[in-house]
Amino acid sequence: MTSEFARDFDSDFDCDLLVVGLGPVGDVLAALAQNHGLSVIAIERAPTPFPLPRAAVFDHEIMRIFQMIGVAEKIAPLCRAPERYQFHTACGQVLLDFENARVGPFGWAETYALHQPAVEEVLRARLYELGVRVQTGVAFERLAQDRDGVTVDVTDNGSPRQIRARYVVGCDGSWSPVREALGIKLDDYNFDEPWLVLDTIIDEPGDLPIVCQQICDPKRPVTHMAMSGKRFRWEFMIKPGETAEEMLDDARIRELLAPWNCADRIQIERKAVYRFHALVAETWRDGRVLLAGDAAHQMPPFAGQGMCSGIRDAANLAWKIAAVVRGEADDAVLDTYQEEREPHVRAIIGTAIAMGQIVCMLDETAAAERNRNMLARKSSGAQDVSVLYPDLAGGHLTDTAFAGALFPQPVTDEGERLDSLFGLDAVLISRSATDTTDLGVRRFSLDAPEIRKFAEPIGDWLTKAGADAVLIRPDRHVFGTGEAEALLGAWTERTRRKIAA
Template structure:
């Protein structure tokens, strides 16, 4: 990776506008797949002030996929509980999910700039990934073959460069220049009140977890962060300004409600935020795609703004890599909006609802909330609903880059849901997470059987050309028995019984996983051949020919 302050015109495969977490994650995945990428950032360096403070299991799984998880984990606090308090201090909602179905703690505290720095430094692994800081985009043109971006050097006014790419991904935030230049609507609401965020070093409380106090006078949040950092958030009341609240006497007044000694603190910074809930009219315009805050922004109350952007990156990266390398039809990119937009809206709605729980528009609503919550806390199913975070809408794609069994079976189907990630045993006696066995590839995972038995040679070749990993799962004890699988099939042991339990819930013994770990299809050995052909068609790939012969292939979308 090279950072340059002056450069001639460039030609790359993907240009990414914005060096935030979404753009950096995309660049890491694409660099890993050998895609030539340029990242354009208006600022002269990464943002260094804290922003997001919550990272979930899905985002950690994405970071694991790009090989940076060991560098990120030291900057996280796992199993981070979130507790809603009444003004008198009673906990009326306790969210402390202890599940790890995707391999990581479901809720984790972190400090965003530290993780962004890891994502940025990770790009140094790839000679075909380049980052240009101090560059503002001032023009975009696209044609049938690609996109041309006009860029102005912020450090040398009047000096412009042009970048040509096959596709552009806009990760340039809620005020996205790219989205506005395309005249794409950004619909939703802006909250009527603001909040001031105060970050303090040498945590003066040092109490773990996150507390949200629904005080009708002034609601506030107190959050423990890694490396002895404490965050407070206070609602800004009508007539107050950031300048007023930042004055020492007013800051002391704010902190005196949460600290016994507000004078003895080491302030990192304070900043006023407005909470928005907005969703882009569309996520794609020909060869330009929107991701992260450029596509959707949401209030902070469930910590899902950052994580929704990471889901965008995970969903889009593998599709872009296949398309620009000629291994899939460009129409595959249409499935990005099909899959991500509805879920982004669901997360916006959840975040808005959580904000109303913390700070109801009317005081009587808060009183009613406290009374009902006190009663419901004694109903075990309701208590589990909060403890296990079942209210969080998990991504479930109803259509997109997937195929359903025909006729569709009665009952639940795993297609369109994320696959679990337990620890598994290898034939070499190692224990590792499932994704580390798969790599950043498609995977055919079969319980007890050889996943290639129902495929012909052309089908196997097509999937191998896409980088597919074929895996047979058996109870760990059976790894000691002689192998009877085809060459190139990996055998793993299900030491915890979690894979057996997963397959036992559905009438299928083979799961076809996408590179983002979502289930694209399920089958049994007798039907996997037909399912394989249908799925290759969805990708725009014909069996025996992993490179589409024409760009106007129609996708068969579930």
């Protein structure tokens, strides 16, 4: 636990935070909140983690969050860092080519291909190590809120009981019983494409391409992903007139895989039909109850960002709930969660849908025109293949340069990463020393011995911002840049505004 927070626990409550649902988002939220010093109960309806993969890739921001909870070094060896993500025409011309840096600006490879159950196993084990009270076979049923907390009815391995918490977060997936209980509606983008998803193991991949690619063939759009180890995924678009049942038939699957020349070596781990869609919950907070991950938003998988977005929710929310429970922030700070996260998620949904529209084009004439246009833009150098998602805006941020951006994480030649100095605290880094004592912000001057090895990239970043100092939030987003004392003042004022009033 990095926080020095300690208090007598009020026996009217079973926990500060009840996390409902232990998919990847609930796992990360529970771990972060416990690390921030909260008392956390996490309930999960299923007795064991979901054994089959869904997410195929995640990005460097997410590995950085895994680093915050102390599991990045365990997860990295379980993953493969693909060098590219490509969109191809039916005859193999490259329409879009996203290059993934080996070490991106946040201190990790830009993209990782994963086997989701293996990663979830590490996350779940970490919860036990951290002392989160994990309760499996326990299903959320309903809740009632009052001024001080939330009483949740659960079914615990068949028997009813109650859990009393100060705050509840529904990380309970796309069907979210918590969202249902609150009567929160979904905003539907009306993107709705059915795809067959095949997860396979191939001991001898032979000449099977070890790549992540979309094959934009109007006859049958296909996704092919070399995941980690011997695992490969194919996704086949289901065309109008085809049924899920016929696509799941083994003979049909063999036909679909025939062009890949691997049918004799393939072990199918899972076959399932998914409808790829885009939905956003209209509100992510109702009093002391919040939603995160698929409970709050869902998107088609073409940008590989559904789980990533949920894990970003967890990182955004954990320190805010902790600050409120510790009495360091008014609970109005929780309103900044949706304010900051929703526009970010909607921007990514826009990207995922745009990618999906490129891939899912079934009209041969339109697809030929798409190919001509994209190839022309690519060869003229006019194509933009940066996948930078927007900075956070509004919310718990100042309006100074780079506020809302993720602060970079430089890595030394020896492999030391900047965040390893910070724990989960907010951090002020300034060119000159500052003596102000203030709540919960660790202060470093650029010439402090521990930070000196990172002084050059941080100094360059401060120069770009035209600032003497930067205040970085616990989720590693920049709160503001400028002069040290002014930033500390703004942090205190923003956090405490309502408490003081």
